[in-house]
Amino acid sequence: MKYRSFGKSGIQVSEIGFGGWAIGGSWGPQQDADSLAALHRAIDLGVNFIDTAAGYGNGRSERIIGQVLRERKERIYISTKTPPLPGDWPPSPYDKAEERYPEKYLRENVEERLKNLGVETVDILLLHTWTRAWNRDPKPLRVLHKMKEEGLIRMVGISTPEHDQNSLVGLMQEGWLDAVQVIYNIFEQEPAAEFLPVAESKGVGVIVRVPFDEGVLGGKYNENTRFSEDDFRSRYFAGDRLQRAVERARRIERDLEGTGWSLPRIALKFSLSHTAVSTVIPGIRNVWQAEENTAVSDMPDIEPSLMEKLRKHRWNRAFWYGGK
Secondary structure (H helix, E strand, C coil): CCEEECCCCCCEEECECEECCHHHCECECCCHHHHHHHHHHHHHCCCCEEECCCCCCCCHHHHHHHHHHHHCCCCCEEEEEECCCCCCCCCCCCCCHHHHCCHHHHHHHHHHHHHHHCCCCEEEEEECCCCHHHCCCCHHHHHHHHHHHCCCEEEEEEECCCCCHHHHHHHHHCCCCCEEEEECCCCCCHHHCCHHHHHHHHCCEEEEECCCHHHHHHCCCCCCCCCCCCCCHHHHCCCCHHHHHHHHHHHHHHHHCCCCCCHHHHHHHHHHCCCCCCEECCECCCHHHHHHHHHHHHCCCCCHHHHHHHHCCCCCCCCCCCCC
8 A cells, every 4th residue: 555645734644545535424324334344444454544524424424434443453544524514415505604614513413423433533523515605705614714723624615516616726725724535537637737736835644535436437337227216326327427427438448458557457557646645535346346446556557558548538528517
């Protein structure tokens, strides 16, 4: 396992982290025993960065991770997220920041994060979504920075709103953020234009999510794949989306013929290819996935000629999240 600096924080994190959404149960049935085994195996293989959120199984993911933290002696860094109070997701530009993320709520929510994880300080606290309209007066970030001064949070950040990831660029430039979480994969390459260079120049730690585009870049879906109604993917791949995504994934696979690369491994390596990236957090829900994903760290960099081909697979889609 290779390690990278997390922005200017001074800590070193495994370049392959552990994405904890699926172990909360939002990707179909999940046994806690499988989740625990996957977490332990990932740590055995050098993973020291785990991402979770309040909304991953209503705290289930956090509680499972907390159990593992109590059982391990290694220093594991945890990133978790606080959602806004109920309302539009992503937030409407007419929403007021102090109404969706009021101070009393933020403090109570962070206390719940600490309790679920069994820790006294959250390494990284991310607001789970945002709207550009709040950049002029980011009141919730002021509250989090107060909590940072109080020792409840080590680093403050935001997970990008999927439809407007560049809404965080100004906040990074103004020094509000210690960490960001962003979508960057073979299909979604726009962050390379401005977002990632700004993060790197400002010393902001970058967590890359969705390296497999919710699974299709893992090469395991086809046009006939179906998801249960309670599975997030049933909304993400609604209508003809799955067919369109699978067709594009197959084009990538054709470019990989004779290279020795599989689609999931090249997808992870691509997300790691930008020097601004601190860690990539593929979703992991069993031991096999822990082993497959961590193995990518020790693989060679992508050859320039192949990278040039992969860059041609960027896909400027409409907003897919939220089932619309």
